[in-house]
Amino acid sequence: MSNVQNKSKIKIAIVGNPNSGKSTVFNALTGLNQKIANFPGVTVEKRIGFFNLENESGQKISAEIIDLPGCYSLYPKSIDERIPFQVLCxxxxxxxxxxxxxxxxASNLKRSLFLCSQIIDLKIPALLALNMMDLAERKGLGIDSGKLSEKLGVPVIPMNALKKQGIAELKKSLLHSFSPPEKDFTDVQKYSPGITEEIKNIIHVSSDYAAFQVANNFEWISAFHLTPEKTGKLKKIISDRNFDxxxxxxxxxxERYGVITVLIKEVVHEKGIMQGTHVRSKKIDSILTHRVFGYVIFLVILFLVFQSIFAWAAYPMDLVDRFFAWSKQMVAAAMPQGLLNDLVVNGIIAGLNGVVIFVPQIALLFAFIAVLEDTGYMSRVSFMMDKLLRGFGLNGKSVIPLISGVACAVPAIMSARTIQNRKERIITIMVTPLMSCSARLPVYTLLISLIIPAGYFYGVNVQGLVLFGMYLIGFIAAIAAAWLMKFIIRVKEKSYFIMELPLYRLPRxxxxxxxxxxKVKVFLFDAGKVIMAISIVLWLLSSNAPGNKFETIEKKYNTASQNSGINHDEIIYKIKSEKLESSYAGILGQWIEPAIKPMGFDWKIGIALITSFAAREVFVGTMSTIYSAGDKGTRSTVREKMQSEINPETLKPRYDFATGFSLMLFYAFAMQCMSTLAVVKRExxxxxxxLIQFAYMGALAYVASLTAYQLLK
Amino acid sequence: MLTLDKLPVGEQAVVMSFTNDAVKLILLEMGCIPGETISVERIAPLGDPIAVNISGYLLSMRKAEAAAVEVRRV
Incomplete structure (x- = not known):
């Protein structure tokens, strides 16, 4: 018996099959009052929302609602599905x-009632929300919800959550007293008489059925945080009884389906067959999963998505940059000159800039992916690609992370959660960062313009072709790495591709x-923290030098400028460049130079490599700082400065084809992204x-660059 | 006995039994139970997986999984 009336705070869990509109109901109840946490011990996101109820005497009751991962039963088949069992039992x-x-x-009542019947037997007060009544109606199904409620012994609320119909009724019935029905759907005693009592003697569970669930899900028992002694006792009970x-x-x-089938006959009447939505869905399928057009359409959609991401995100990204440039100026002017000023401007604000700049692309990418998923199309892409990807140790569901990886690996890796098989999920996460993300784009663009002459080859822009080639190299590397890992990673878990293909519908x-x-919140807070921290460390390393080297440099140039009529700007550039060379960052660059020399890199590139470990796009910025020296001010762009750089040993241009290509390969393969590492660690x-990912991608990058340089030089 | 992976597209059949326990459990709780009518709606372009109509919805599974489902034509 639960009476909400006397409580000031209640906890509600929301559970249902995938595609039952669970998130829609959750969102309708809570609005924006939600946050993401993690379930302890597992990488499963825990979505919690808050809303208020008001009881008859007008008192506020605050409700905390947890969105449990979608499942078809209380028997877990993946880490995600372990949560409903863990939380409810x-x-x-x-x-x-x-x-x-x-x-x-409501249009899939039988399957939904199976899960519902299990929950009811747990004896936690429950309520059934019959969502998508309109769809059931269109399918020609009439559901007598009053009778269903009577049969199940719990309140039944018909609703169309998308149109907010039934939400008020749902809230109202949450206030009423509930007592779970006495009688169980199935008599669990007959499967192994007495086992539930024995289990209840050892651990605290809410009902006989919960004890029965514990016996059945013993392999997932770690979720209960029991003492080894209790776990041992449970294990003994189960093995003594040969509990199969x-x-x-x-x-x-x-047995449950047997009961439900009888029940359905009593409460559902078919008002003639009107399979309108099914027929429409089937027609769409015959085009979208057509053996030829299916793939063509998919490629066209991909192309359009990426075109729009790059085209549409450019404007807001520019705004972000301008905003931060403006803030830098404002802050730099407002604060007194000195170390703190420099830290705020070049450390903190620059770091924030590096985080926020990706928000437009991440938001757009997720908007597209959400639309593709919500309409039901993404599951069809998985359906078409499964056989192809299976050969590489991946799964049809790996499509989403791989595609998203072209924009940013951080959200892409988060989207690998839908892959149930652990091995396939690990491989997907491990290879996704090899897909060329948007942060590599500025690096490629700069280097290509240095080593590939502009021009056309049979009417195709050569530089553009090389850029496309770099994306292709990333994809091939990802697939090849996946194939290798298929043989190395040992996880005993069978792979399945049993998945519902939902009806096509308009995006919600x-x-x-x-x-x-x-997603943006998760990115800003989780990845953002790391990027910020690294930016500050880099600032420290590049703005400090051992001893009083900086003072010596400044003194040297001060005397020099008094003695000769050298341009003031030029001196500032020279001071900057020498300071960088003698700073800790410069020392690091020179320290790794012997290791990177065989790849055709000097210490200046070394600094860029080090700074790029925070994020790849830092490369261009570092290059412009390094090369802003020794220059008459006529050749102002980084590109021109780099182009005129001479390798003192060979007396040829530093950025020849061999070095440039080697550098691009390095950026294509190396794991130079703290945010990705942070998100992999989290997942x-x-x-x-x-760490494995960092090591293997680093090794791959090193070997590839080394080979390329040695062959091409 | 005829298995689901061999059932021609569009033909109706009835689920009889399962030859793999793991597949059986997953399919049972998704409503693919003995006695239900089943039909193959389409085959993925590369010949695998397949999409079947069961209990009023569309379910995709690999051929290897479908081979564990024994059916009888109606």
Whole structure:
């Protein structure tokens, strides 16, 4: 018995099948009052929202609502699906709810009721929200929700969450007292008499059925944080009884469906067959998954998406840059000159700039991906690509991360969560950063303009062709690395591709908007922290030198400028360049020079390589700082300065084809992105995988650059 | 016995039994239970996976998984 009336705070969990409109209901209840956390011990995102209820006497009750990952039953098949079992069967779990909202897709009632029946048997007060009533209506299904409620023993609220229909009723019924029905859907005692009592003697569970779930899901028991002694006792009970969980789960499932089939006959009446939406969906499928057009359409969509990302993001990115340039000027002028001024301007603001600059692309990319996913198209792409990708140790579902990787690996890696098989997920995460992301674009553009003459080859822009080639090299490297890892990574878990292909539908813009906000937030706060920290460290390294070297340099030039009529700007450039050379960053550059020389790089490139470990695009900025020296001011662009740089040993241009190409290969393969490493660490819950990734990509980059330079020089 | 991967596109059949326990569990809880009508709606362009109509919705599975589903034509 639960009576919300007397409580001031309640916890609600929301659970349902994938594609049942769970997120829509969640968003309709909470609006923007939501945040993302992690479930303890696993890399599963925990979406929590807040809203207020008002009881009859007008008192406010604050409700905290947890969005549990979509599932078809309480039996986990992936890390994500372990959460509903963990949260709903362990009353000591921090997220254990006061009650549960089960979301059912009314047009798919039978399958939804299966999960619902399991939840009801847990004896946590529950409520069934029959979502997508309009779709059921169009399918010609009449559902008697009153009768369904009577049969199930829990309140049933018909709703169309997308149109906000039924949300008010849902909130209202949350206030009523609930008592879970006495009778279970299935009598679990008959499968292994007495086992539930024995389990209840050892651990605290809410009901017989929860104890039965524990017996069945023993392999996931670590979720309960039990003492080794208790775990041992449970293990003994299960093995003493020869508890065959697979057979018992199957029996239980069949029995539940038996009860549900009878129930459905009583509450659902088919008002003639009107399969309008199905027929439409089938027609769309015959085009979008056509054996030829299917792939052509997919490529065209990809092309359009990337065109628009680069075209549309350019404007807001420019605004971001201008805003930060302006803030730098303002702050630099407003604060007293000195170390603190320099730290704020060149450390903190520059760092913030480096983070915020990616927001437009990330937001746009996620908008496109959300639309493709929400309409049901992405699952068809996975369907078309599964066989192809399987050969490389990947899964049809790896398509999304790989594609997203071309914009930014950070959100791409987050999107690999939908892959249930751990091995395929690891491989996907490990190779996604090899896809050429947008941060490599400025590096490629600069280097290509140095080593490839502008011109046309059979009417094709040669520089553009080389740029395309760099993207291709990244893709080939990703696929090849995946194929190799297929043999190396040992994870015993069978791979499946059993997945619902939802009906095509129009995108739901409120959900998409919410998702963009969510992803941008995660990026800004999680990745942002790392980028900021590294920027500050880099600032420290490049603005400090051992001993009083900086003073010596300044003194030298001060005397020089008094004695001769050298241009003032030129002296500032010279001071800057010599300071950089003698700074800690410069010392580091010279220190690694022997290691990078075989690849055709000097210490100046060395500094850029080091600074680029925060983020690749730092390369261009570092280059312009380094090469802003020794120059009469006539050749002002970085490109021209780099072009005129002479290698003192060969007396040929420093940036010849060999060095330039070698450098591009290095940027294509090396893991020079702190944000990606941070997100991999977050996703894989530890430093093992990001470190392996850093090492293998570094090795690949080194070998590729070395080989290229030695062959080409 | 006829298995689902061999069922021609568009032909109706009834789910009979399963020959793989893991596949059986996943499919059962998704409503693919013995006695349900099933039909192959389409095959992916590269010949695998397939998409089947079951219990009023479309479900995709690999041929290897479909081979574990025994069906009877109706």
């Amino acid at each position: 362990d009353p000591d779990d921090e997220s254990y709810p006061d009650f549960v909202i089960v979301i059912a897709d 969980s697979d057979a018992i789960k199957a029996k239980e499932t069949l 813009f409120s959900n998409i908007g919410m998702m963009i906000i969510e 894989m819950r530890g430093w093992k995988w990001p």
